[in-house]
Every structure is written in structure tokens, then in C-alpha cells.
Amino acid sequence: MIEQTVKPTCRSCQSENIVKNGRNAGGKQQYRCKDCGVHRVLEPTVRYDQGRKEEILRAYQERSSLRGISRTFGVSRPTVAAWLKKRRRLPKVADCQTALKSFH
Numbered sequence: 505m506i507e508q509t510v511k512p513t514c515r516s517c518q519s520e521n522i523v524k525n526g527r528n529a530g531g532k533q534q535y536r537c538k539d540c541g542v543h544r545v546l547e548p549t550v551r552y553d554q555g556r557k558e559e560i561l562r563a564y565q566e567r568s569s570l571r572g573i574s575r576t577f578g579v580s581r582p583t584v585a586a587w588l589k590k591r592r593r594l595p596k597v598a599d600c601q602t603a604l605k606s607f608h
């Protein structure tokens with residue numbers, strides 16, 4: 505068996521030429537890339553995968569109750585609120601069309 509060491513790489517340019525650069529407010533390890541100069545969190549904590557997130561957000565659209573959603577899925581209300589905020593910032597084309605239709 506070949507043992508592979510997974511080296512952390514820059515998520516912008518895939519360079520391995522990165523240096524640790526302290527921690528952010530949430531206590532996460534940050535790095536700075538010497539090649540492209542980005543300054544980011546090395547390993548973001550991903551607690552929910554995209555499918556799960558979509559499922560939860562869909563449920564929210566149906567019920568419109570953060571309290572109910574957080575109880576049903578065991579997700580904290582601030583977490584769901586943050587997802588909704590993000591989603592609002594990046595509206596899908598289909599959502600825009602729906603919004604336009606209901607506007608007319």
C-alpha cells in the first residue's frame with residue numbers, strides 16, 4: 505500500500521507553497537499563499553453537504569419557519585439564516601424569473 509501524504513494546497517492556484525498565518529476570529533487555521541498571495545482559512549469546517557443544505561433550504565421555503573426547521577433537522581437557526589443570506593446574495597436565474605413573473 506502506498507501511503508499518501510495529503511499536502512495542503514492553495515485553493516486558488518493549487519500551489520503547495522503556502523505558509524500558516526495565524527488563526528481567524530473563529531479559531532480556524534489560516535494560510536497565506538506565497539504564489540498568488542491569497543489569505544484564507546485552510547480547512548473550512550463543512551458540517552453539511554450541499555444536498556443536505558438544499559433539502560433544509562427547500563423545507564424552509566415550504567414551511568417558512570426557522571424554528572421548525574432547526575427542530576426538524578437539528579440545525580441551528582443562525583446556520584440556516586446564514587445559508588439564506590448567502591443564497592439571497594446569489595440568486596439563481598430560475599428564482600429571478602419567478603420573481604419577475606410574480607411582479608408583473
Ligand SMILES: [Zn+2]
Pocket residue numbers: 514515516517518519537538539540541542
Ligand atoms: Zn495560491
